[in-house]
Each structure stands twice: as C-alpha cells, then as structure tokens.
Amino acid sequence: MNAIPVLAYTPLDQAYVPVLVMLVIALAFGLGTMIVSPFFGKNKPNAAKMEPYECGIPTVGTSRIQVFVRFYLVALLFLLFDMEIVYIVVWALAMTNPANAQVPGFVWFSMLVMFAYTAILLVGLIYEWKKGVLNWNK
Amino acid sequence: MQEIFVSNLVLSALLFTIGILGVMWKRNAISLFMSVELMLNAANLAFVSFAYQMGLLSGGILVLFIMTVAAAEAGVGLAIFISMFRAKRHIRVDEHDMLHG
Amino acid sequence: MTTLALIQAYVPNIHPAHIMPFLVMLVGAILCLIFDAMSDKQGSRDLLPWVAGSTLVATIMSLLIGFMPYNRLFAEETFRADTFSVLGSITIMLACLLAVIMGPALVSRRNIPSGEFYTLIVFVAFGGMTMALSNELLTAFIALEIMSLSLYVLTGIDRRSSRASEAAFKYFILGAFASAFLVLGIGFIFGATHTTHLHEIAAVLGEGSVDLVNGGAAALNPIWIFVGFALLFVGMCFKLSLAPFHMWAPDVYEGANTPTVVMIATSSKIAAFALMVHIVAALARWDLFAEGATYLVGFVALVSMIWGNLGALVQSNFKRMMAYSSVAQTGYMALALMVLIALPGQLEGAKLAAAEEAIKNAIVLYLVGYTVMSALALGIAWLIGGEGHMAGYRGLVFRNPIAATGMAVAMFSLVGIGFTPPTIGFMGKFYLFKEAVQYNFTALAAIAVVTSVISAFYYLNLVVTMFMREETEEAGVRLACMREQTFRLASSDALTRVAMASCTALIFLLGFFPNSLFLIADAIKEGFLR
Numbered sequence: 001m002n003a004i005p006v007l008a009y010t011p012l013d014q015a016y017v018p019v020l021v022m023l024v025i026a027l028a029f030g031l032g033t034m035i036v037s038p039f040f041g042k043n044k045p046n047a048a049k050m051e052p053y054e055c056g057i058p059t060v061g062t063s064r065i066q067v068f069v070r071f072y073l074v075a076l077l078f079l080l081f082d083m084e085i086v087y088i089v090v091w092a093l094a095m096t097n098p099a100n101a102q103v104p105g106f107v108w109f110s111m112l113v114m115f116a117y118t119a120i121l122l123v124g125l126i127y128e129w130k131k132g133v134l135n136w137n138k
Numbered sequence: 139m140q141e142i143f144v145s146n147l148v149l150s151a152l153l154f155t156i157g158i159l160g161v162m163w164k165r166n167a168i169s170l171f172m173s174v175e176l177m178l179n180a181a182n183l184a185f186v187s188f189a190y191q192m193g194l195l196s197g198g199i200l201v202l203f204i205m206t207v208a209a210a211e212a213g214v215g216l217a218i219f220i221s222m223f224r225a226k227r228h229i230r231v232d233e234h235d236m237l238h239g
Numbered sequence: 240m241t242t243l244a245l246i247q248a249y250v251p252n253i254h255p256a257h258i259m260p261f262l263v264m265l266v267g268a269i270l271c272l273i274f275d276a277m278s279d280k281q282g283s284r285d286l287l288p289w290v291a292g293s294t295l296v297a298t299i300m301s302l303l304i305g306f307m308p309y310n311r312l313f314a315e316e317t318f319r320a321d322t323f324s325v326l327g328s329i330t331i332m333l334a335c336l337l338a339v340i341m342g343p344a345l346v347s348r349r350n351i352p353s354g355e356f357y358t359l360i361v362f363v364a365f366g367g368m369t370m371a372l373s374n375e376l377l378t379a380f381i382a383l384e385i386m387s388l389s390l391y392v393l394t395g396i397d398r399r400s401s402r403a404s405e406a407a408f409k410y411f412i413l414g415a416f417a418s419a420f421l422v423l424g425i426g427f428i429f430g431a432t433h434t435t436h437l438h439e440i441a442a443v444l445g446e447g448s449v450d451l452v453n454g455g456a457a458a459l460n461p462i463w464i465f466v467g468f469a470l471l472f473v474g475m476c477f478k479l480s481l482a483p484f485h486m487w488a489p490d491v492y493e494g495a496n497t498p499t500v501v502m503i504a505t506s507s508k509i510a511a512f513a514l515m516v517h518i519v520a521a522l523a524r525w526d527l528f529a530e531g532a533t534y535l536v537g538f539v540a541l542v543s544m545i546w547g548n549l550g551a552l553v554q555s556n557f558k559r560m561m562a563y564s565s566v567a568q569t570g571y572m573a574l575a576l577m578v579l580i581a582l583p584g585q586l587e588g589a590k591l592a593a594a595e596e597a598i599k600n601a602i603v604l605y606l607v608g609y610t611v612m613s614a615l616a617l618g619i620a621w622l623i624g625g626e627g628h629m630a631g632y633r634g635l636v637f638r639n640p641i642a643a644t645g646m647a648v649a650m651f652s653l654v655g656i657g658f659t660p661p662t663i664g665f666m667g668k669f670y671l672f673k674e675a676v677q678y679n680f681t682a683l684a685a686i687a688v689v690t691s692v693i694s695a696f697y698y699l700n701l702v703v704t705m706f707m708r709e710e711t712e713e714a715g716v717r718l719a720c721m722r723e724q725t726f727r728l729a730s731s732d733a734l735t736r737v738a739m740a741s742c743t744a745l746i747f748l749l750g751f752f753p754n755s756l757f758l759i760a761d762a763i764k765e766g767f768l769r
Contacts, residue, residue: 069220069223069224072216072219072220073220075216076212076213076216076217077213079209079212079213080209080210080213082209083205083206083209083210086202086205086206087202087206090199090202105245105248105249108245109245109246109248109249112242112245112246120269123269123272123273126273126276127272127273127275127276130276130277131276150423154419154423157419161412161416167408167412170412171412171415174412174415174416174419177416177419177420177423178415178418178419178422180419180423181419181422181423181426182422184423184426184427184430185422185426185429185430188426188429188430191430192430192433192451192452193451193452193453194433194452196435197429200377200429200435203377203381204377204380204422207380207381207384207418210384210388211384211388211415211418214388214391214392214411215411215415217392218391218392218395218404218407218408218411219408221395221398221404221407222401222404222405222407222408224398224404225401225404225405226401231408234401234404234405234408235405236401236402236405236494237402237405237406237409237489237490237493237494238490
C-alpha cells in the first residue's frame, strides 16, 4: 500500500489571489452599476414606483422580535445532522481516491464503516421521530 | 510562509482574547455562547496553522473532531437556553440569580 | 473475506477484545435509547433502569475479566490501562450505578423523561471511562465532552425547576469556556511536539527535539509547551472545580438533582484526575517543565485547600457545603499531583518509577475514598430529604438513628485527620500528606493538615446538629418540605439503602485494609475472571 499522499500546499499569498480578483470584480460591478445608472436613466419617482415591487408585502412592526422557540429546536436538530457531512466528505474523498481503489477489499471495508456510521445516525433519527420532535404542530 | 504562520497565531490569540472578554462582559446567554464558540474556533485556527506550518495532515483532521464537538455543544447549549427561557421568559443572565450562598 | 477478517486486515492494531468494555457500554447506551423510543407505555419504561444498570454491571465485569492489556498501549496506541485508570473506571461505573439506583425515585417524583435520564447516565460512565483510559489528548478531549455534555443535560433535566435550568446554564457556560482553554492548550502542545499521543510527547520531550516531516529536526519550543500546559491545566481546573476556578460548583450542586450531583462530585473528578496524572507523567520527564509547573499546580492546590475549607465554614445549605468540601478535597489531591510533577527533579531510574507508582496509588486511594464518602453523605441526604438547609438535621438521631449514624460516619471520614483512624478518609489523607512530606513539601503538607483541622468545624458541626441539638417542629417540617409530595418508590429507596450500607462498610474496610484496593488491581492485571 502506498503512503498517504501529502497534500500539495499552495503558498498562502498565491492561494487567495483568485478570491481577491473575484472580490474586486464583484465590488466593481456592483458599485459601478450603482454609480453609472443615474447618468443614463431618467429619474421621475411617483408613489407606485416607490412601492416594493415583487418583494413581498410592506413590513409590519420592527424586526427585533423574539423568535418562536421551535425554530431553535429545528436549528439545533439541523446543526447536529449537518455535522455528519464533515465526515462523509472525507470518506467520499478516500473512496474515490484512485490509489485506494487498487487495494483489495477497500470498497467493502469503507462501505462497512459507512454503514456502521449511518446506523448510529439512524438511531438518532428514529429517536427524534418517535419522540415527536419532527412534528411541527405538536 | 513564516510571517503567515505567525500572523495566524496572532489572529488566533486575538480571537481567543475577544472570546474571553465577551464571556466576561456580555449578559445575554446567546452572546455568551457566541463568545465561547469564538474561543473554540480560535483554538481551531491555531491547530490548523500549526498543521499547515509543520506539514502535518493530522492537525486538520483533529479540527474536524473539534468542530463536531462544538456543534454538539451548541445543540446542548441551545436546549438549556430554551429551558431557561421557559422558566422566566427571558435569557438575561443577570436576572437568573436564584442560586447563591 | 468475512467481516471480522476484513476489519482485522484494515485496522490490525485494534483487537475487538481489547475494546470490549467500550463496545459493551456503547451498545448498552444505544439499547437504552431505542428501548425508550420504542416503548409506548409507561410500564415498559420502568425496565429502563435495569437496562442501564445491567450495562454498567456488564462493563464492570468486562473490566474485571481483563480484556484489556495491562500497562501496554492498545487500539492504535489510543488507550492505556494501568492501576489508576482501571480502578478509576470501576469506581466511575459504581458511582453511575448509584445514580441509576437513585433514579426511579427522582423520575417518578419530578416527572422526568426516564429514557434520557438513564441513557445519559450511561454516557457519563462511557465518557469517564474513555477519558480515564485514554493515552491520546484528542480522544481524552472528546471523552471529556461526552461526559460533560451529558452532565449538563442531567443537571437541567428537571425542566419544571427553574433552579435546575439556572444551574445547568452556569455549568454549561463555564464548562464550555473551560473546554475552549483545553483545546487551545492541546493545540499548543500539538504544535510544539507534533503529536497528541502522550507516550510520543514524552519521547519528544526526552530527546529535546522534534522530527520534521521533511526529514530534518527542530529544537523544541519550550514556551509553547508551557503555554499549552498552562491553558490545559486551567481548563482541567474548571472541570475539577479547583479554586480559583470553582465558582460554578456550589451553584450547580445546589441546583442539580442529587443523583447528578453524585456523578459530578465523583465520576467527573476521577476521570479528570486520571487524565491529569497521565498528562503530568508524560510531561514531567522534562526538567524545565517540572520546575515551572510545580509552582502552578502548587498554587492551585494551596488556594483550593484554603478557599474550599473557609468557604464551607459559612454555608448553611447542605449541598453547598458539600460543594466547597469537594473543592478542598480536590485541593489535597492536587497537592499529590504537584509532588508527582516535582519528582523527576529529585529521583532517577527505578526509584523514580517506584515513587511515581506510590503517589499514583495514594491519589487513586483517596479518589476512591472520596467517592465512597461523598456518595454516602449525598445518598443519605437524598433518602431523608436533607438536601436543603442544614437546620433540617436538628435532632435527626431521635427520628432516624440509622441515617444519623451513617451521616456521622461519612462526616468523620471526610474530616480524616485526628479522629477515628480506621476510616478511608484518614488513610487517604495520611498517604497523600506522607508523600508530600517525604519529597520536601513540608510547608504545604502542614497547611493541608491545618486546613483539615479547620474542616472539622463544619463537618462536625453537622454531627453536633444531628446528635446534640433538640429536635424542633421546624426541622421536621423542613425535611418534609424537601421530600415534597412524599411519593417515593420503595424499591429504589431500598436499593439506595443497601448501597449506603455497603458504602459505610467500604469506609471501614478500606480504612483498615487500604491495600485491598490494590489487590483488586493486581487481580485484574492477571484477568482473574478469565
């Protein structure tokens, strides 16, 4: 079996250049259109034009309100079942690594591991379901 | 390379300190918890920058586990905040003061 | 290829038999969870304590049988079983078993969801055992979190009590705060030594240089290790409720339900101490470290002994008194920890190994003793409903002589110094202080003795209240109020009484024959049930 391939590190100052370019372009486009458009369009506002168009109804009251407590419950259930992706991604990367695919029995072994992992998650899901946490109207 | 490593560690230390100050000064349970999460992520940043500097793959993997633990902590924390909220209809820490000597 | 052969081919270093106790416990916890989810009637839920209890007993059996190799690394060098961690694990299991026994009365009285309660107790035991056995910092951290998260929930599981939610909140925020320190500390140690395995850390420190990935070697950075250990130690101080990081303890003890307090007071401390001893033993091979860390740990031990005992003097609530007393008692054990750090500077070779073994044994003896004593005190308080104001204990001997006698035994044993030699409290303190004096920490040992004498004031004050004060109408009312709704489960209470009787017996047994504890460890080393 080959040694674990060490990730090829890009030096940090180069790695983020694309992000920087993207940021500059996005800012330039957004600000540019805002700055340029008044010079080309005619500005004649009236009441109907100033209404929010296709953006839902006008807001009522302030947005600084207490959120219904059940949203927190959904948020934390989501959070817990979200974290499993972190491990599944690593697993999937190892599965699709051509170096690993050559090893006999590797696919079966990794499937076994993933089944065990999913089974534990499934226990959690069954527990949640049976306890009625997923029922919004309860 | 070395400068980036040092600046990462400094950033991590700054974030950690901001977290500590937040825990000491904030009086809303959610803000307190956000400060704690900031501290945990500062620690994660330190882990990653060490791993990156030394070329150790394991450091990055350790961070995944710590992130999971932080998520579980968030789950339990939010649940406790909900039960606190049910008791008094608010989560201002100062006014939950039934236990004292 | 069969499944087992497949697993063996890929993880050749993990033998299924070696990790048997962990598997037993995990399967038991999941069974509890599924059992709770699948049972529709309350009647079938009454079987839950039996499932949880038998899981714990099965784990104790699998520890006794000796599946795990002794004094050798196993399971990818992640775990290591020695006398300290195995005895500690068994004690953790027993403390959690006591919580399971006390459980049904609590569950029916306060209408607590029973499935979660018992499952979380099993998870506390699982986290504690993994932490005590682990040889790898990240595994230890995750185990610590499994244990702590379960304890946070158990603290606040009584949702109708706003005191419980407040206690859970305080415990949670300070616990999470502490674990952030812990993670950063582990991070710095990882950065300095390039590993999280304790034996590799010890090797790196011994060499004084780190092997790099590209083949070279770099000098060790002492500052990172110091900062790392300091952060890690602060984090562990929070978990161990060592002063000045003990602020949560009195509030949590007061607000939480008593079965949970039993676990907080005992299981979490045993596990954290086992981890600390292993970390310190790995780091102390480096003399530069030993010098600095001795002051740090010694300072914490000193402050804990003084602050804990003085704080307990002014308490009027029983559980708050027990909380401050636990701060003081952990301070005594931190004293021995400090001696363990300072030891490599004074001795060498085989002598050093023998002395380290002796100190570890002294700490584990005191830990087991402390577990038994506080379990007895808290258990009796639970049975008679005396978890509140101590005025309720006035003249207890006239109403309930057996409970009063048991409580008096616990209190005398907790004092430990100067009275009734043959109790575990006396023997434990004797060995701890002896080690401190033997390695030239006479001043600290003297302070420890003086603070023990101070502790006699508040422990014996309770005894005086029970035996020499007249019973008042008010005292009876106080106890009755605490027992509220008076609906108690006879079977649970009877089992708790049996457990209390065995605790009392253990206090004297270990007081007369402290070595019997290590006979068990020797027997496990051979795997005597196999």
